[in-house]
Structure formats: C-alpha cells, structure tokens
Amino acid sequence: MNLKRDIFGESPRFAVLIDPDHEKDERLESLLGFLSKGMCDVVLVGGSTSSSKSIDLLIKRIKRATEKPVMLFPGNSFQLSSHADGLLLPSLISGRNPDYLIGKHVESASIIYKSGLPVFSMGYILVDGGQVSAASYITQTMPIPPGQVNLAAQTALAGQLLGMKCIYLESGSGAAHPACTDMIAAVKKTINIPLIVGGGIKTEHDIRKAIDAGADMVVVGTALEEHPHEIGALFTAFCDHVAI
Ligand code: 1GP
DSSP states (O other): OOHHHHHSOSSOEEEEEEOTTTOOHHHHHHHHHHHTTTOOSEEEEOOSSOOOSOHHHHHHHHHHHOOSOEEEOOSSSOOOOTTSSEEEEEEETTSOOHIIIIIHHHHHHHHHHHHTOOEEEEEEEEBOOSSOOHHHHHHTOOOBOTTOHHHHHHHHHHHHHTTOSEEEEEOOTTOSSOOOHHHHHHHHHHOSSOEEEESSOOSHHHHHHHHHHTOSEEEEOHHHHHOGGGHHHHHHHHHHHHHO
C-alpha cells in the first residue's frame, strides 16, 4: 500500500468517518456491509470525546470489511491502534488554545512515535457550521466566522508553511451546513497540500459542491451514522461527479 497515494490521490477521495462513541452496533454492521462493497476510498476513525470502547476491536472489524486505508482521526485524546494504517495528527490552527495546538501532542508524542504508525500532520481549521460544534466547545476555541474567507486561507497557508501535510476544513460533526464553497475555493487556491472538507455534508448536492470548490477529500460521518444505507446514493453521486 502506498498510503499517501491511497489517501490523497490525483482524484478526490470519499471518506467515511466512524466515531467509536456514536456507533450503535446494528448500524455499524450495516455500514460495514456497504464498505465491504467498496463504497468509500478511506475510513477515518475518531471523534471529539474519548471513547471507552476498544478502538482496536473496532478497527479490526473495519479492516475485515474493507481493504481501503483506515486512518485514525483523533479528537480530544490521541487514541491509538496499531491495526490502523496511519494517523492524521491534527493541530487546531484556527484556535488559540495551546493544548490543541501543541500540548496534547507533547503528552502523546512518545506513544505515537513508538506505535510506528505513519503520521500525517494536519492543520485543523474549525469554521462556522451554523451551530456551536462539539469540537469548538471541547477545545474552547472559536470557529472562523462565516464570510472570513481570507482568514481561512491565511490560516491554511500558515499551516502549510509550518510543514503540515494536509489541511482539514471542519464545520463540526453534525453541522447545520458544510463550509461554504467560497471558503473551500479560497483555501484550495492558496495551498498546494491536500484539502479535506468535512462537517455537515449530508447530501449529494453537498458533495458535488465541495468537490467543485476544490476539496481533495470529502468526509461524511453523521449522515451515515443516522442512515447507513444512504452511503450508496452518496458514493455513487461522488463517483459520477469525479468522473466528469
Ligand atoms: C467531523 O468532519 C467530520 O469531524 C464529519 O462531520 O459528522 O457532520 O459528517 P459530520
């Protein structure tokens, strides 16, 4: 597996986010059934709260269902599993809370290093999603306000200059709406590292808009937690649009 190419290829990627704390077993089983039919490019595992559930067991189940890369996407704490293929290591560069810029990283650095997991440092940018997100509340940071397109682009560029390998434009899990297309386009135009867009993406229209604006990866979580079967329509719309 060439991990970097698999998660950030030349064409956009469709990622499914599985939050260990949100998944009900029946729905997870259903979602894994769809993943086993190839309906995603990447699986992200993580959430804003610390899960008491075994992340090892969850990742083993996902790996049995799909050969697609499974990346840890930790929120509040750096939950690790050597069964994952790699780690997206976020630094909350839109915020000014040192814990989430560097503090948690210092606490977890030796554990991450010893895990041997491939690490992709990620500039994590919280943007307004129409409501207060769990990520914003937990990190006690404000998202970039709506309309502050240049601020988002400058923040992403700063992340790139600091050596980050990708940028995540995040409206927050379950956001009322995804990042606006002007903001996605401005960030994409400003950086030359991969751009991940997630939070509030629920419909085929949302996916098409994010791709057209320049997202290299779209992430869908909540919509599939609630309705796993909708992955079929979303993934088909994604593939059809990417093929155009
Ligand atoms: C959350 O961006 C991800 O960190 C996915 O958001 O749950 O709203 O799809 P949703």
